[in-house]
Amino acid sequence: MIKRFLSAALGSAFLAWSAGAPAVTALPESKKVELGEVEPFCNSGAPAEWRKAQVLEGVEIRESRLCNPDSPAEIAAFVKGTNNISMQTLMDTNLAADALILSNDMDNDGDPDHYIIKLEVMELNGHSPDFAGVVPTYDIAPGIEPAFWVFAPKTRDMSTRSFASAEANPMLRMPAPVIRVEQGDVVWLVLENTHYFPHSIHLHGVDHPYMDFSGEGNDGVGQTSAMDVMPGQSKTYVIKPRQAGTMYYHCHVQPHTHIPLGLAGMFIVEENRPNNWVQVFNVGAGQVRHPSKAVAEKYDAEYDLHYQSVDKELHKLPQSFNDPRLIARAINQEYDITDATDDYYLLNGRAFPYTLRESLVVVEPNQKIKLRVLNGHTEVLSLHTHGHKAVETHYDGVEQRPEARVRRDVYTLSPAQRLDLELETVDDGLRSFGPGLWMFHDHVERAFTTDGMGEGGSISLIAYKQYLDENGTPHTHGMSLAQYFTKTYWERKISPWQEVFDASLGDPETFVKAEAKPAATKPAASAAEPAAPGNTGRNLFLGLLLGIAGYFAYLNRVKLLEIASEWIAAVRNK
Template sequence: MSDRRERVFTLRGPLIPILGFLAVVVVFAALWDPKGPSSVPPAVDSEPAVAEQPCPANVNVAWRAAQTVDGVPLEADPSCIADDPALVAAVVRGTNRAIGSLMATQLARDAVVKGRDLDGDGDPDEIHIKLEIAELNGFSPDIPQPALEFPVAPGVTPGIWAFAPKSRGMSTLNFLSNEPNPLLRLPSPVIRVEQGDKVKLTLENSHYFPHTIHLHGVDHPFQLENGAGNDGVPMVSEAPVVPGASRTYEFSPRQSGTFFYHCHVQPQSHILMGLAGMIVVEENRANNYLQTLNIGAGRVRYRSASSRESFDREYDLHYQDMDRELHRIVQQGNDVRRTARAMNREYKIAERTPEYYLLNGKAFPYTLRESLVIVAPDETVKLRVLNSGESPVYLHTHGHKPTITHFDGIALAAPLMRDVIQIGPAQRAELNLRTVDDGLHSYGPGAWFMHDHQESGITTNGISPGGDISLIVYESYLLENGFPRTVGDLSLFFDPRYYDGEIPVWADILPDMFGE
């Protein structure tokens, strides 16, 4: 017995180095590449098997035509995804006055109430707008995907907050859909009123955090006659609006221009989450009904009298940037205490690095569906631009040199013609885009790039092309489905795998080298 134990211990000594040597051989065999160190990774399948159609087949093509709805004449919008004519008509007439158009939308009856004509010039001057707060791509304990799924690019769904018109019915399209109804989206709606209007703007706080509305640059009193605060700054002019409560802000603007509204509670996160929108104060004219809300910004399909006097078309352009770390917080759970701590104490805004750059709530290639600037030769087009992000936007318009007429609602003494316009955070610019082919204002018809020339601004997740890229497209360069006519096939960019980095950059043009 003792001899056998002795033999076992005697064998264990040489056995250990032998086993160690065999382990090294196995690892080396697993790692060894017979092609040598110069071999390259295998090619990636670049077929867009899960790619979306550039212009979805289920869009309502009838919405694109010029038409009269509920007595409201609407301009054509040949974009792939045009605004719902019933929605536009309802906010022009007022939801308290609209008939069939209101019932075709999910607007509440008191979302946009238009009252008396105080100056006798043929249009209502008492305007009462009610806004709620929506959370998109948030956490749900019941479903694996984000609640109210609103992708800003293929496969990209950051958590978002937005002001939204007061709505009725379901927050989704229907019982079977996780897609939000059309009122719930980025950006927060553009608000249009007229000089001298008596405007009430009510925030009905449907969210789980306190919020306010600050009227940035808009002429408004610090306090109302009853002593209530009216500037939207918590603990200075007023207490914040707690969940379930409401507050009405009032203003009667004396100056026209392009302005800004946003939440002023923890603005370092709430504005960047999406609680910001454009306010346009139009010049006073007779019979001047307005498209009081422009949902999703973009083309203004019912323009003011002053716009029709001087311009052929008008577009609202709202730029934003997003840091994935901030927007991921609301997707981690539904304990509001943890969300508040993560957002207000743990998140480091000084270390913020944006990954998403949006135009009118979308990044390229989705911008090509609904945020094109569509023009025709020999036109003058009004562009109103807001930057509610933290990064400056250096807007470059290929083939055109717009004229800057206003900054922050103030007319420039000497308008400036530029092909790169710097728009800082919270800044607004008004541009006149002329399409006369004279080699200065325009170089002629085409599908001209329009983008941020801060190069990160044309990326999504650091991948280009993405970001806030759009186009100035002449009607002759539009396809029948409203998509721009381009030399290359853009379907590759509608594949979520592209922005996950799984598809090589040039797989579409050099498939033998970069594809499979």
């Protein structure tokens, strides 16, 4: 008993002595970085009336539970045509009077069968000769403004929201607008090239003749079909699509740069039905607030999902010069796509957290939702839906036989591929795991980031309506999203964990920047203030003495215990 007591006593003494010994260095305090200006989750300024289900110009417009809903006046114009709406409704949009002409019910089924659709080419975040910034501005995330070229519906008035604002008007945005037409109708797609480079439109997967009725090339390929459309010129592409499905359109001039710069969009041919006034444009993709008759027969809602990626080096080039010759040289002769890496990953033209304002898939229990997906990346897309397993119904616009359809939770698309998914919200543990805010995202890990910083990229949510407020703000149950709505975060000035557990996961007041290969000629800087020169030698000497004493005590432990026992006995006998 005495031996055990003495062993514990000696051990405790050594531990107490070592605890009191001064450390070589002390960990620095964590620094607190101010978030700076935090954008509100919903700052669109859209009137609450825009989100409500309503009828305008005889067009039934479904509810939108999003922060940034489409304007009802624009939806009415996209369905009826700018030639079939009142002057007041037209003036409530930025559309030109001849942007969309619908006419000639040739089969007497109650809807127009001749479309004249006019597109322009616009630049976003381009070089300004008047000031240091870019114009018109279009942010993909807080403070991030790569240059883009986009197809856009023909508009009137200014390219900005107002004379006092540099922000692009809502018609001018990424991605190029989704275009919808009806199967069997005659479509004249007119490209008015308002840009400083040549462009064209190739109707990828859409049924179209190689030559039009006048003998002009109709495939949009300058090397084989017809000359590219030069600045200031226009070209009409003529189609009468016989097959319905989710297709694609894009510029075919220097496509290795023009497509990544934004000149690409979804082209959807809807099944023919009587009185089928389709929503010809879906600007910004996302929710289709006026679905076609065929979609409404089977589905409770429809969403367009256009994924894109951005190499920031390419997208800086249009911002670098005001001379188109220099931009042409930089893009066509100096830029090398084989050396490129993607930095930004977008869903419907935005990166997280802005995807939450515009690209939520809003659902309710026991619904069936149609998702149309386009992979506009330069690499494979692996789309994963949390909490749901959807069925792949169509590939590249071609319907799959029932026995060939697959239900899964990861859907793989090669670049330019399209996929139609049937998402069901029946809570049976297979189709759905129940209500919530379920993330969906590209599972290629780089797509979780914005310029390598997570969480970013093309993340969005399958949001059950009960988890959203009336402005489309999600009722989350995890960490605050505030930091993601700051420029400071995307400038890499804030630790992702600062607001949660800064003591051990924040940034130290002074720190060493990690490097793959530290320079051999320069010693790495200390993570804290160095210890005083005298303390280092003293602590080393004391540590050696402590080690020697402990080792000596261990070797002579029997004799030391006997001596201690004799000493204790002597003390007791006194």
